Amino acid sequence: MHSGRCDINKQPAMTIAKNAMKKIFILLLLFSTVRSFGENGYDLWLRYLPVENQNLLTAYRSDISALIVSGKGDIISSARNELLAGLSAMLAKKPALTQTVSVNGTLITGTAAEIERIYRTNSGELKQAGDEGFIIKSVLINNKNCTVITANSEKGVLYGTFHFLRILQTRQSLHSLNIISAPQLQLRMLNHWDNLNRTVERGYAGFSNWNWHMLPTYMDKRYRDYARANASVGINATVLTNVNANATILTASYLKKVAALADLFRTYGIRVFLTARFSAPVEMGGLPTADPLDPAVQQWWKNKAAEIYQLIPDFGGFLVKANSEGQPGPQNYNRTHADGANMLADAVAPFKGIVIWRAFVYSNEVPEDRHKQAFNEFVPLDGSFRNNVLIQVKNGAIDFMPREPFHPLFGAMPKTQMMMEFQLTQEYLGQGTSLVFLAPLFKETLQSDTWRNGKGSTVEKVVDGSLQSHPFNGMAGVLNIGNDINWCGHPFAQANWYALGRLTWNMNISSEQIADEWLKMTFSKDEHFLSAAKKIMLESRDIILQYSMPLGLHHLITYGSHYGPAPWVDKGARPDWTNVYYHRADSFGVGFNRTSTGSNALGQYAPEVQDLWKNPAACDEKYLLWFHHISWSQKMKSGRSLWEELCYQYYTGAARMKQVQLEWNKLKPFVDTDRFEQVRMLLQVQYDEAIWWRNSCVLYFQTFSGMPIPAGYEKPDQTLEFYKSLKFPFAPG
Numbered sequence: 001m002h003s004g005r006c007d008i009n010k011q012p013a014m015t016i017a018k019n020a021m022k023k024i025f026i027l028l029l030l031f032s033t034v035r036s037f038g039e040n041g042y043d044l045w046l047r048y049l050p051v052e053n054q055n056l057l058t059a060y061r062s063d064i065s066a067l068i069v070s071g072k073g074d075i076i077s078s079a080r081n082e083l084l085a086g087l088s089a090m091l092a093k094k095p096a097l098t099q100t101v102s103v104n105g106t107l108i109t110g111t112a113a114e115i116e117r118i119y120r121t122n123s124g125e126l127k128q129a130g131d132e133g134f135i136i137k138s139v140l141i142n143n144k145n146c147t148v149i150t151a152n153s154e155k156g157v158l159y160g161t162f163h164f165l166r167i168l169q170t171r172q173s174l175h176s177l178n179i180i181s182a183p184q185l186q187l188r189m190l191n192h193w194d195n196l197n198r199t200v201e202r203g204y205a206g207f208s209n210w211n212w213h214m215l216p217t218y219m220d221k222r223y224r225d226y227a228r229a230n231a232s233v234g235i236n237a238t239v240l241t242n243v244n245a246n247a248t249i250l251t252a253s254y255l256k257k258v259a260a261l262a263d264l265f266r267t268y269g270i271r272v273f274l275t276a277r278f279s280a281p282v283e284m285g286g287l288p289t290a291d292p293l294d295p296a297v298q299q300w301w302k303n304k305a306a307e308i309y310q311l312i313p314d315f316g317g318f319l320v321k322a323n324s325e326g327q328p329g330p331q332n333y334n335r336t337h338a339d340g341a342n343m344l345a346d347a348v349a350p351f352k353g354i355v356i357w358r359a360f361v362y363s364n365e366v367p368e369d370r371h372k373q374a375f376n377e378f379v380p381l382d383g384s385f386r387n388n389v390l391i392q393v394k395n396g397a398i399d400f401m402p403r404e405p406f407h408p409l410f411g412a413m414p415k416t417q418m419m420m421e422f423q424l425t426q427e428y429l430g431q432g433t434s435l436v437f438l439a440p441l442f443k444e445t446l447q448s449d450t451w452r453n454g455k456g457s458t459v460e461k462v463v464d465g466s467l468q469s470h471p472f473n474g475m476a477g478v479l480n481i482g483n484d485i486n487w488c489g490h491p492f493a494q495a496n497w498y499a500l501g502r503l504t505w506n507m508n509i510s511s512e513q514i515a516d517e518w519l520k521m522t523f524s525k526d527e528h529f530l531s532a533a534k535k536i537m538l539e540s541r542d543i544i545l546q547y548s549m550p551l552g553l554h555h556l557i558t559y560g561s562h563y564g565p566a567p568w569v570d571k572g573a574r575p576d577w578t579n580v581y582y583h584r585a586d587s588f589g590v591g592f593n594r595t596s597t598g599s600n601a602l603g604q605y606a607p608e609v610q611d612l613w614k615n616p617a618a619c620d621e622k623y624l625l626w627f628h629h630i631s632w633s634q635k636m637k638s639g640r641s642l643w644e645e646l647c648y649q650y651y652t653g654a655a656r657m658k659q660v661q662l663e664w665n666k667l668k669p670f671v672d673t674d675r676f677e678q679v680r681m682l683l684q685v686q687y688d689e690a691i692w693w694r695n696s697c698v699l700y701f702q703t704f705s706g707m708p709i710p711a712g713y714e715k716p717d718q719t720l721e722f723y724k725s726l727k728f729p730f731a732p733g
């Protein structure tokens with residue numbers, strides 16, 4: 001009977017061959033699409049690519065042939081999942097899970113107490129590892145070569161696991177391992193400037209990662225991957241909301257959403273914090289005041305804290321921006337920052353919570369150099385904050401400029417513990433378009449000597465508490481992620497998230513090591529690629545400094561969006577939101593005199609630091625125009641006049657950007673098409689921006705210097721008026 005069905009046996013040979021070809025073609029097409037989509041950057045530095053080298057693969061497989069993961073806690077589960085995923089992918093083989101050591105190459109993971117039946121960890125080493133550190137060792141058990149990853153706590157085991165995976169990801173040997181690593185800082189934190197409507201203040205990577213509307217029921221896969229990425233670099237705390245705070249986050253329905261995130265993040269050792277809007281008792285509590293000394297207000301916060309801890313038992317506490325840039329605070333009631341911080345600290349203290357109070361305060365009513373205001377406000381309050389208060393200080397006194405001298409508050413309040421605040425989101429460093437590796441900036445600040453306790457009183461020692469004997473310490477980074485597929489927008493911006501994490505663990509890791517690790521895991525392990533890409537990363541901040549804010553010039557950005565150059569801005573809601581306030585260019589010269597003949601912000605530093613910077617002839621030129629108003633014709637160390645030097649810096653910076661483009665183009669064979677192209681296009685945007693910065697600044701400052709652009713430099717192809725007319729109404733952030 002005729003079935004209507006095609007009988008394959010009856011098809012002519014040609015048709016069969018054609019169909020087969022078609023299938024192969026579709027498969028090939030699929031394969032190539034998957035490959036190019038595969039490198040979209042979503043996996044960050046946790047790509048776990050299969051080991052390429054056969055000998056190494058064989059060695060790894062025999063080094064890890066069986067796996068014991070001891071313990072039942074949630075964090076151990078995260079470690080187990082990560083190990084299985086990472087090892088299966090890299091070794092293209094799932095290690096056998098077992099309970100006892102019977103073969104060479106058994107990897108044993110668990111807290112020291114959990115694995116004691118198999119291996120007794122040295123108590124001295126455990127002491128060194130501390131609460132959150134870990135031990136990774138090659139050991140002999142039952143005459144078998146084994147590796148142990150252990151710690152005092154489950155968190156330590158998780159960090160050890162990620163460290164172990166990093167050893168494999170960077171293709172290092174697993175023989176004779178003997179690592180004891182403990183974090184230098186206790187609070188290793190991220191600050192999100194994410195609003196509840198999903199916009200991100202100064203965010204250049206899409207909308208907020210937090211889909212508040214869909215929480216708590218819908219848990220985006222990104223939440224877990226965010227937690228994994230953080231745990232892999234040791235981050236253990238996150239503030240979910242913007243410091244320009246919205247009280248709605250403290251309502252019962254939102255707290256449930258926060259609790260859902262906290263429940264997940266806890267399994268990766270991450271505690272959740274929120275920003276507290278100081279006026280919340282009025283806005284949501286219906287009280288007539290938010291005065292921190294009013295008993296009803298105090299009670300309101302105590303109740304709120306109790307409500308939060310009911311839902312989130314390990315809630316970290318509050319981060320507060322008060323009386324700054326329009327945020328409410330204790331000064332609205334003639335109270336001090338200490339009154340405000342202590343009131344909140346008392347509310348969370350019964351639950352072991354903490355309050356992080358920001359020192360980023362300046363007021364337009366005070367006719368004082370903005371540089372000095374935080375110091376003036378806070379130093380008199382030294383010793384009056386509760387033990388569970390940390391003062392969070394930006395690296396510099398103005399505002400995350402591409403380069404600032406260290407904040408004078410570091411070391412100046414010996415009785416108060418300070419926390420470092422860095423900015424990963426590149427508000428003033430090219431925003432979403434620019435390749436700028438920030439580790440050198442972070443390290444420059446951390447290594448600065450405050451001289452507050454003699455020579456060697458570095459900012460690092462203030463931050464880790466060792467200089468002034470504070471038991472509690474931390475560092476925060478204002479995060480640069482959004483819902484872009486690759487999290488950070490610019491493929492290289494991921495490196496800044498990575499760098500912050502690594503430095504919170506150990507401030508002594510070099511920028512070069514961080515770049516090396518990150519590149520190997522994120523891009524390629526090829527030696528040629530590595531050395532070229534590392535060079536690009538390590539020079540990147542220096543280049544943007546040269547073409548945008550050389551010699552200590554600062555705050556020359558567009559009003560509001562802060563995107564691109566606008567040194568001419570002379571009108572704003574307040575004087576210190578204009579740019580002429582900062583550069584002070586006139587026919588004599590340029591720069592802000594912050595010495596004793598000027599605002600004397602320099603006077604807020606230790607005398608030894610003042611000595612370094614007070615004399616223009618001796619002052620490091622990178623801070624020259626930060627502290628001095630210098631004549632256009634002043635001779636610089638190079639022998640050029642200041643005007644010529646400025647031109648030299650702008651032109652050299654832009655020219656170096658061209659060089660970076662050429663260097664990147666040579667790396668095409670080492671990078672997948674998608675990311676190669678993305679970076680190539682972004683570098684073109686950045687180069688155009690460098691020219692834009694150079695031309696507009698040179699033309700603008702020339703109206704004061706009255707001097708010609710030195711011979712040999714290409715003249716700007718547009719007029720100053722043209723640059724002034726540029727508008728960017730929908731710039732992100």
Ligand code: GCW
Pocket residue numbers: 193201202243244321325360399400427
């Ligand atoms: O850098 C400035 C930003 C503001 C930010 C503020 C702050 C959250 O321009 O957008 O507000 O600093 O740090 O509070």
